[in-house]
Amino acid sequence: MNARVGIPHAMLQDPQGMLPLVAFTSMLETAACEFGNSTLGLELGKECRLSSIGPVSRLMQTARTVGDALEKFTRYFGSIQTDTHSTLSVSDGQARLAYVISDHAVRFRVQDAGFTLALEYSMLANFLGSDWQPSCVEFEHAAGDDLPFYRQQFDCPLRFEKRENALIFPARLLTRPLRDADENLHARLEAELAGTMALRTRQLDFIASIEAWVASSLCRSDVTDIEAVAADFGMSERSFQRKLAACDISYLDIRNRVRSRIARCMLAESSLPVTSVALHLGYSETSAFSRGFKLQTGESPGEFRRRERIAAR
Template identity: 45%
Template sequence: MISPHHFGTITSGAIDGLTSIIRSKGGRPEEVYARIGLPPEPGGAEVLPLASFTATLEAAAADTGSTTFGLDYGRVFDIRRLGGVGEVFHCDLTVGGALQKFCRYLPTAQDNTRVRLEVSDDLARLSYEIEDPTVHERAQDANFTLALQHHVVAWLAGPRFRATLVEFRHQPQDDAPDYRHHFDCPVRFGARENALLFPAHWLDAVIPTADPGRCRRVEDDLSGRLAHHTARIDFVAGIEAWIVEALHRGTPVELVGLAADLGMSPRTLQRKLDAAGVAFADLRNRVRLRLARAMLTETRMPVTQIALHLGYSETSAFTRAFKAMTGRSPAAFRAA
C-alpha cells in the first residue's frame, strides 16, 4: 500500500530520445503522446507520474507494432539522462560500486520502486520492481529497465561480459526468441520479479572512466537529494495519471477501482477527494477533455477511435459530452 499522497514519479529525462526511436520504428510520436496527454515534445516538467511513463512506453509499443519496444529503447538510452544516479556509472571505481549506488539513490530519479543487488554462490542478481500499485502497465517498462541495466553493465565490463539469466514477471507474446537474441542468454518469463543475473566477478571490473573525486561530488549531491526527497506530484495529479492509464488499458474508470489500488475503501477515498475540493467524476471529465483536445489537435485519429479510447460506448455520447464541455463538436474543434 502506498500513501495516497505519494504516487510514483520518474524524472522527465527518462523520455529524452523517445521521440526519435518511435519515429525510427515507423511510429507516430505525436499520437503516442496525445493518447497519454503529454505535449508533442514532452520533457518540460521536472518529473512525470510513473503511471504516465509506463503507459507511454506501452502506447509506443502498440503504435510501432513492436512487442519488445522497451528493449530497443533501453539499449540506446543514455543512463546519464536520469541524473546523478546514472552519472555514477561513468565515475565510480568498479561496476559493483556503481550498481550499489544506483540501488541506493534510484529514488532521486524514480520513486516507489525497488532495485536490489544481491550476491549468492558467485552469482550477482540485480532485481527491479515497481512498488506503486496504481501502476498496472509494466511489461515495456521492465523491458526498458533490464535492457538498460544489461547494456550499461556490458559496456562497463567489456566485450567478454555475458549475462547468466534474465527474468521477467510478464509473459512473452510469441517473441521469446527476440528476448534471447537481445540478451544473448537464457530468459525466464513468469518469474516472481524482474532480474538480471550475471557472474559476480564482473562486479570487480574497473570502470575505465573512473574519477574518485567526481564520484564523491556526485554522491554528496545524491545524498542530499535523497535526504530531502518528498512526493513530487500531488494527490489530484496522481489520480489524473491513474485515469489516463485506465483509459489506455481500456478498463472501467471508476472510483471503486482507484480506491482498491490505493488500498482504501471508496468511502475513505471520497472523504479525501472532498477534502481536496474535487469530485472524481469531474476529474474523469477533465482528463477526457484534455486527451480529446490533444488527439483532435495533434493527430488524425478518427473521432470514433478517439471516443473508444476515452471510454465512450458510442461516438454520439462522446460528441455530446465534448460539446457540453467546449461548446463545439469534435469535428468543429478539429477544423478550427
C-alpha cells in the same frame, strides 16, 4: 502515443519533468499494441545510451568501481522510475541487480520489464565491455511467443514468472575499476541528485497518481469507475472517497479533468478523427463528447483543432 495518455510533447522534452510511472508504462504498452510489436520495450531499452537516464548516469561513471556505480544506481533509481524498488545483492558468488514495481495501479508491466532489463544490460556493457554476459535473466511475466527473440537478445538462461525482474552475473565483476572515477565530482553530483529527487517526489502526489491511472485505463479501454480505481490503490471505495475529500476534490472531477486534457492533446497533436478521440475517451456517442468538450472549452472539437494548428504554424 504521448497524446493518447494526455502528455503534451513539450513535457516529454522537459529535462526537469517527471512522469508518473503508470503514465510511462501506459505509453510503452500502447505503442506495443499499436505497432503489433510485443518486444518493443526490450528493443528500445537496448538502444538507450547510458546518458539517456539522466543525472544518475554521470554519478555512476564517476564512481570507483562497477559495484559502487550499481549501488548508486539502485539508491537513486527513483530519479529514473518512480514507485519502483531496486536492489543489488550478492550470494554464492553471484550478483543480482533486481527491481520490482511497487505501485499496484500499474497493471501492465511486460514492456517496462523488457525496457528496463535491456537498459541495464546495455549499462553493464558500457562498464564491462560489449562481450560481457549475464549468468541469467529473470522476469516477472510469463514467457510468450516472443521467447526466441528474448534468447537472442540476452544469450543466457532465462527464467519467467519470478517474484521480480533481475540480471544475475558473476560478483567478481563488481570490483572492476571505472576509468572516469572522480571522488570529489562524485560527491558533488550525489548531493545535487539527492536534492532534485526530494523535489520531484513531492510533485508526484496522490491526485497525480489517480490522473495517471485514469489515463492508463483509457488507453487500455478498461473501466474507469471509482470501484476499479479504489481497488487498484488498495483501498475500499469509502476510504478512497474519504482521502479525496481531504484533498477537496471528487473522483468525477479528476476523471473529467483527465479526459479533457487527453482530448486537447489528441486534437492538437494527432490527426485522429473526432470520432476516434471520443471512442478512446470512453464515450459511446461522438455527439456526447462534442457537447462535453464545448462546455469545458467554449469550442467544438473541430474549432479547437483548427485554432491549435494555426497557432502552431
